Amino acid sequence: MSFVYNKLMGGKEGLTGFILLALLVLVVFPLCLDLFRLNLVGKYLTYAFPAISLVLLWGYGGILSLGQGIFFGLGGYGMAMFLKLEASSPENTAIQSTPGIPDFMDWNQLTELPWFWEPFGSFAFTIAAILIIPAAFAYIIGAAMFKRRVGGVYFAIITQVIAVILTILIVGQQGYTGGINGITDLRTLNGWDMTSDYAKYLFYLINCALLLGVIVLSRFILTSKFGSLLLAIRDKEDRVRFSGYDVSNFKIFVFCFAALISAIGGAMFTLQVGFMSPSFVGIVPSIEMVIFAAVGGRMSLIGVVYGTLLINFGKTAFSESFPELWLFLMGGLFISVVMFFPNGLAGLWQDYGHHITDRFKFITRLFKRKESLPLDDTAKSELAN
Amino acid sequence: MSTSTDLTLAIEDLTVSFDGFKAVDDLNLYIDKNELHVVIGPNGAGKTTVLDLICGKTKASSGSIKFLNKELTELAEHEIVRSGVGRKFQTPSIYENLTVFENLEVSYPYGRSVLGSLFFKRDQNVIDKIHEIAKEIMLDDALDTESALLSHGQKQWLEIGMLLIQDPQLLMLDEPVAGMSVKEREQTGDLLKKISKGRSVLVIEHDMDFVAQIAQKVTVLHQGKILAAGQMEKVQNDPKVIEVYLGH
Ligand SMILES: Nc1ncnc2c1ncn2[C@@H]1O[C@H](COP(=O)(O)OP(=O)(O)OP(=O)(O)O)[C@@H](O)[C@H]1O
Ligand SMILES: [Mg+2]
Numbered sequence: 001m002s003f004v005y006n007k008l009m010g011g012k013e014g015l016t017g018f019i020l021l022a023l024l025v026l027v028v029f030p031l032c033l034d035l036f037r038l039n040l041v042g043k044y045l046t047y048a049f050p051a052i053s054l055v056l057l058w059g060y061g062g063i064l065s066l067g068q069g070i071f072f073g074l075g076g077y078g079m080a081m082f083l084k085l086e087a088s089s090p091e092n093t094a095i096q097s098t099p100g101i102p103d104f105m106d107w108n109q110l111t112e113l114p115w116f117w118e119p120f121g122s123f124a125f126t127i128a129a130i131l132i133i134p135a136a137f138a139y140i141i142g143a144a145m146f147k148r149r150v151g152g153v154y155f156a157i158i159t160q161v162i163a164v165i166l167t168i169l170i171v172g173q174q175g176y177t178g179g180i181n182g183i184t185d186l187r188t189l190n191g192w193d194m195t196s197d198y199a200k201y202l203f204y205l206i207n208c209a210l211l212l213g214v215i216v217l218s219r220f221i222l223t224s225k226f227g228s229l230l231l232a233i234r235d236k237e238d239r240v241r242f243s244g245y246d247v248s249n250f251k252i253f254v255f256c257f258a259a260l261i262s263a264i265g266g267a268m269f270t271l272q273v274g275f276m277s278p279s280f281v282g283i284v285p286s287i288e289m290v291i292f293a294a295v296g297g298r299m300s301l302i303g304v305v306y307g308t309l310l311i312n313f314g315k316t317a318f319s320e321s322f323p324e325l326w327l328f329l330m331g332g333l334f335i336s337v338v339m340f341f342p343n344g345l346a347g348l349w350q351d352y353g354h355h356i357t358d359r360f361k362f363i364t365r366l367f368k369r370k371e372s373l374p375l376d377d378t379a380k381s382e383l384a385n
Numbered sequence: 386m387s388t389s390t391d392l393t394l395a396i397e398d399l400t401v402s403f404d405g406f407k408a409v410d411d412l413n414l415y416i417d418k419n420e421l422h423v424v425i426g427p428n429g430a431g432k433t434t435v436l437d438l439i440c441g442k443t444k445a446s447s448g449s450i451k452f453l454n455k456e457l458t459e460l461a462e463h464e465i466v467r468s469g470v471g472r473k474f475q476t477p478s479i480y481e482n483l484t485v486f487e488n489l490e491v492s493y494p495y496g497r498s499v500l501g502s503l504f505f506k507r508d509q510n511v512i513d514k515i516h517e518i519a520k521e522i523m524l525d526d527a528l529d530t531e532s533a534l535l536s537h538g539q540k541q542w543l544e545i546g547m548l549l550i551q552d553p554q555l556l557m558l559d560e561p562v563a564g565m566s567v568k569e570r571e572q573t574g575d576l577l578k579k580i581s582k583g584r585s586v587l588v589i590e591h592d593m594d595f596v597a598q599i600a601q602k603v604t605v606l607h608q609g610k611i612l613a614a615g616q617m618e619k620v621q622n623d624p625k626v627i628e629v630y631l632g633h
Contacts, residue, residue: 220503221503224502224503224504224505225490225491225496225502225503225505226499226502226503226505228480228483228487228490228491229491229502231480231482231483232480232483232491235480235481235482236478236479236480238442238474238478239474239478239479239480239544239547240491241462241463242440242442242462242466242471242472242474243466243491243492243547243551244463244466244467244494244497244551245463245497246461246463246498247463249498249499250499250502253499
């Protein structure tokens with residue numbers, strides 16, 4: 001019990017925050033929003049996965065990655081490839097010159113399925129690939145960088161460059177990837193209609209459950225000795241190294257874990273939005289993810305979820321009316337948060353939140369009074385039953 | 386030079402050059418079991434560089450460093466630490482965002498692998514050990530204090546404690562009393578005497594009074610070379626030493 005309370009939830013404060021978030025996404029949103037908006041929130045919540053990954057990586061580990069879009073994209077594309085293959089059955093694509101392959105391949109004069117697409121016909125393989133490939137790719141990048149002690153700005157720039165290269169590759173290799181349009185027209189999952197209302201609710205709930213699960217798992221990591229070590233590495237890397245730790249292994253691990261989380265978000269994005277394209281892989285989305293984390297509070301697993309939601313609501317509201325202004329506004333917001341509120345929304349809540357919670361103290365007081373009352377007879381007999 | 390000895394540390398013909406500048410030049414230095422050895426020397430003499438070489442922070446250009454007959458120059462930093470060498474940095478190097486307790490816990494020599502640290506359990510052994518060390522470094526009342534709030538001297542002690550908890554065979558301290566008050570210096574002197582029982586200690590120091598208080602053997606370093614070595618009194622009266630170091 002104390003393991004769950006302290007290690008998975010992060011004590012009283014963590015538990016309260018977790019329950020409030022769970023209530024918001026599992027109860028309040030589904031009850032208050034129509035399906036269109038709920039689906040939109042579901043999409044936003046998939047961005048919270050890479051934002052959470054940045055809490056571990058950047059907030060605690062001090063490793064700024066400007067390339068989380070890489071892993072979000074890999075996860076998303078993995079799922080999209082599976083769905084696209086299903087959508088491209090010979091019956092569905094009978095009018096193509098080569099039936100049975102995705103439409104964009106046919107348009108690009110491909111006459112057979114490329115070898116690396118083949119295994120994505122299997123759902124089990126796809127899930128495994130989403131969980132393994134991004135993490136393995138992160139391992140390669142991480143081992144190459146951290147073993148050579150590349151860090152700080154250099155690491156940030158290199159991740160950024162990799163994100164650019166990946167985007168260029170996807171856009172350039174149209175016949176294999178769907179190019180700039182991405183992989184579209186995804187309708188069924190194992191023969192089951194993904195666009196139905198029921199499916200949308202279900203995906204939304206699965207997404208929330210995974211998000212909450214990721215928060216719990218991340219909390220476990222951060223409350224373990226590993227979490228203290230991450231902070232220690234961020235502050236005094238040499239001291240950690242000369243205390244007998246192989247620092248690079250810790251950085252590689254947290255980078256891989258961050259990639260894994262981001263990839264799950266990407267896969268859920270594809271399922272809920274129904275397509276995947278390079279515009280969720282490159283520089284802009286990767287930097288946006290950092291902004292979500294910064295605004296929400298890069299030291300707070302829960303805060304970044306609110307940060308992600310807030311910015312995306314703002315983006316939707318604003319970019320409809322003033323699309324040109326939005327980028328400047330977001331840039332300005334980012335700079336002011338970093339300069340004036342380094343702990344983001346979570347920091348504000350910690351500093352000023354008690355003004356609000358104090359008003360609601362009466363609720364806890366109500367409960368307390370009930371508890372301290374001696375049980376009357378009816379209550380006792382109820383308990384006995 | 387693969388002679389087996391019962392020395393804790395045997396440094397032979399050690400040289401490191403930075404772009405042709407020899408910061409440590411053909412150095413020989415031996416430290417016995419249970420010896421408290423002090424290295425003194427003017428600024429830029431190469432004292433810190435010697436520690437950097439021993440703990441693997443800087444790679445030697447040539448020469449050998451044997452710790453309990455094990456060659457260190459080939460090993461990675463964390464392997465050197467794990468074989469029993471602890472090093473305190475010249476400026477206190479602690480984790481300011483963690484409490485004193487957490488600083489010591491992070492330094493506890495179990496759970497040093499990724500998985501080990503994820504599943505590390507704060508059991509009674511760990512807690513007892515941390516309390517024991519905290520008492521030794523006079524910080525047992527400050528276990529829950531965020532270490533950024535400690536005084537400069539306390540930070541130095543905390544870093545010493547972080548090394549002690551690993552129970553190293555060779556403890557190397559770079560200017561442990563720099564920036565300390567007179568009283569703190571005395572307490573640190575007592576602490577050093579206590580912790581040098583059962584292990585070898587290599588101290589780098591500027592403060593002559595402090596050296597006189599603790600030292601058994603002193604080596605004077607100058608421009609990367611040994612100028613004099615031996616008992617404190619003898620060294621203090623050496624004309625060469627007086628000229629380059631004690632004279633001013
Ligand atoms: N990594 C390095 N690259 C180039 N030069 C270096 C490097 N490390 C040390 N040096 C030089 O080597 C010389 C010895 O430096 P070191 O820090 O060992 O001196 P020190 O005896 O510890 O002095 P202090 O008493 O000031 O701490 C200095 O001239 C320094 O500039
Ligand atoms: Mg020095």
